[in-house]
Amino acid sequence: MLCLGGKIVSVGKTKDALRDPWLRKNRRQVIEIDCTGKVILPGFVDSHTHPVFVNPRLVDFEKRIEGASYEEIAQAGGGIRSSLDGVRKAGKGLLAAKVLSALHDMEAHGTTTVEAKSGYGLTVESELKSLEAIRDAASGWPGTVVPTLLGAHVVPREFEGRSQKYVETVCKEMIPRATRRKLARFVDVFCDKGAFTADETEQIFEASALYGLEVRAHMGQLSETSLWPFLRFNPASLDHMDHVSDDDIAQLAKRDTVATLVPGANYFLGLKDYPPARKFIDAGVPVALATDYNPGTSPTMSMPMAMSLACTQMKMAPEEAIAAGTINGAWALRLADRKGSIECGKDADLAVFAVDDYREIPYWFGVNRCELRVLNGTVQAFS
Numbered sequence: 001m002l003c004l005g006g007k008i009v010s011v012g013k014t015k016d017a018l019r020d021p022w023l024r025k026n027r028r029q030v031i032e033i034d035c036t037g038k039v040i041l042p043g044f045v046d047s048h049t050h051p052v053f054v055n056p057r058l059v060d061f062e063k064r065i066e067g068a069s070y071e072e073i074a075q076a077g078g079g080i081r082s083s084l085d086g087v088r089k090a091g092k093g094l095l096a097a098k099v100l101s102a103l104h105d106m107e108a109h110g111t112t113t114v115e116a117k118s119g120y121g122l123t124v125e126s127e128l129k130s131l132e133a134i135r136d137a138a139s140g141w142p143g144t145v146v147p148t149l150l151g152a153h154v155v156p157r158e159f160e161g162r163s164q165k166y167v168e169t170v171c172k173e174m175i176p177r178a179t180r181r182k183l184a185r186f187v188d189v190f191c192d193k194g195a196f197t198a199d200e201t202e203q204i205f206e207a208s209a210l211y212g213l214e215v216r217a218h219m220g221q222l223s224e225t226s227l228w229p230f231l232r233f234n235p236a237s238l239d240h241m242d243h244v245s246d247d248d249i250a251q252l253a254k255r256d257t258v259a260t261l262v263p264g265a266n267y268f269l270g271l272k273d274y275p276p277a278r279k280f281i282d283a284g285v286p287v288a289l290a291t292d293y294n295p296g297t298s299p300t301m302s303m304p305m306a307m308s309l310a311c312t313q314m315k316m317a318p319e320e321a322i323a324a325g326t327i328n329g330a331w332a333l334r335l336a337d338r339k340g341s342i343e344c345g346k347d348a349d350l351a352v353f354a355v356d357d358y359r360e361i362p363y364w365f366g367v368n369r370c371e372l373r374v375l376n377g378t379v380q381a382f383s
């Protein structure tokens, strides 16, 4: 594989590549990496992460072990709301440092493209600050970051009982200001009980469309929501999807909306049930896998861990898990023309694993076999 200017320019046998007159003449200037006996994949595309937070949520962790539910933890002052204080008080520099540190950890496990959401500020200022932190961290990392405004993560306490007022703040202030400053590519909504209703989600999608931002949503994590009202907005991806009807799966199969499954959250919450990956795949719905990296329900940066859970808990084949973590993740971010596969003309995003067989990547769980990454043509190795 020959990469030049951050792009893959040739893929094939070494002896064929060496017939190329340009390469013959310039071979000394080329960085050669011998990957004999190793597995090279397109860099992982982690299409669902929440990296802008300050502290881990250890109280939630312990309370959940003691048996408290998601809703009980939220009512006790834990949950998403407990991350708000930290983000609201933090300076942009601290938040950017936290995001950058997460990007490095993700990269260490083979990830080269990351979707990063705001969503732990939930005021106009702190959501914009979170998106600026994502932008600043991205500028210090050679990989690719796709920023998403998740102002509609949960209704903040000061708007309790007035969710409509908060939705207006999202639609009339956050979305226009994030758009004007080019801080977000997507708008995301957490549509579920305890978060935003289907009607509120539609309002936010309408405002997004008005400002030319594409949409995605957290859907069906805690309860089932009928999907048809949202399909007219052509969402890039609907994520979680633990609870979904067969009819909606059939509808999704006719569209290019991706179902992004995040089994790390099910694992960390100690749930017995996982999203019905086989139903999606067998119906022809493209399935992506992501870490859902966040402090409350999925504190992992490892795509191989998400892939391992996909194989063992959702009965995805290793090759399905790899496709879900690469090319389908790229589709979920509408970047499939540049990312997610090793093809001429695509970005030089690669991950090299010290294993003999690709199936070992989801097989060795809880350890990291990735030893080298190429991100937009930049070679990064950690010893």
Ligand SMILES: [Zn+2]
Binding pocket: 048, 050, 218, 292, 294
């Ligand atoms: Zn999420």
